[in-house]
Amino acid sequence: xxxxxxxxxxxxxxxxxxxxxxxxxxxxxxxxxxxxxxxxxxxxxxxxxxxxxxxxxxxxxxxxxxxxxxxxxxxxxxxxxxxxxxxxxxxxxxxxxxxxxxxxxxxxxxxxxxxxxxxxxxxxxxxxxxxxxxxxxxxxxxxxxxxxxxxxxxxxxxxxxxxxxxxxxxxxxxxxxxxxxxxxxxxxxxxxxxxxxxxxxxxxxxxxxxxxxxxxxxxxxxxxxxxxxx
Numbered sequence: 423x424x425x426x427x428x429x430x431x432x433x434x435x436x437x438x439x440x441x442x443x444x445x446x447x448x449x450x451x452x453x454x455x456x457x458x459x460x461x462x463x464x465x466x467x468x469x470x471x472x473x474x475x476x477x478x479x480x481x482x483x484x485x486x487x488x489x490x491x492x493x494x495x496x497x498x499x500x501x502x503x504x505x506x507x508x509x510x511x512x513x514x515x516x517x518x519x520x521x522x523x524x525x526x527x528x529x530x531x532x533x534x535x536x537x538x539x540x541x542x543x544x545x546x547x548x549x550x551x552x553x554x555x556x557x558x559x560x561x562x563x564x565x566x567x568x569x570x571x572x573x574x575x576x577x578x579x580x581x582x583x584x585x586x587x588x589x590x591x592x593x594x595x596x597x598x599x600x601x602x603x604x605x606x607x608x609x610x611x612x613x614x615x616x617x618x619x620x621x622x623x624x625x626x627x628x629x630x631x632x633x634x635x636x637x638x639x640x641x642x643x644x645x646x647x648x649x650x651x652x
Contacts, residue, residue: 424458425451425583429495432501435579443580443629451636453582460634461560465553476547483511486535492548497565499586505557507565508548512536543648549588561637562587563625566618573614574622581625588642591625597647 425447428436447454480491493511496504514529532540539545552558558565565586574581587593596617628636 425454426501429585433581434502437576437579439575439577440475440580440583443626444583446630447632448546449581450632453632454636457559457637462555462556464560465550469550469554472547472550479510479547481532482535487514487533489514491544496568497586498568498571498582499557499565499578500582500584502571502582503557504568505552505565507558508551510539510545510548511579512539512545546588553588557585559587561589561640563590563628564593564621570614570618573618578622580629581622583629589640590625591628591640592621594640594643594647595624596621 426443428441428444430446431444483491490511492514493509494506495509497507498507512533513529513536514533536545549558553560562584563581563586571582628640
């Protein structure tokens, strides 16, 4: 992805709170171009390598519970663009109708196979499709649903200058997010008022320090965090 010129950004992003982050990224637009090339080719290679394991996971999901293989929820990515994310389904069908749009510990909507997929983040593998088509990147702010993006502060909107990511600094630091929401009476309120601001602090921190090397380190820490799970 090549960063748009400031005057070509959507109006909701052309804010004084966003400008410092834009200027940092604009100075590093060469690295942003390399980032997109890396995303495209690596996603394509991984999809080829993982095609058979992913087909196996899809079969197990179909055998475990009735419903579709993929979970296609609307999310927000760069410049406020809406897209339907690809994830392996880990919950019962139409789970959003029976609870919040974030998951808590012991969530009864999660299937048996879904518990394992979530533990090792295997449910994220289909997002390689979203990386390939440019809706996402390997590293970037996790894509939120529209109702949470509507609650962004003006400064938080800076995270929408780049495509959403499969992982991020915030993802590593908030890998046990479900535990933070455990026992909350109003999960959505706690998420918006406490968890989201904390995650956004790290997302904005990452924008201030954007570099390809820092993104490689985030990928490494993500793999390590997943491997450390019991």
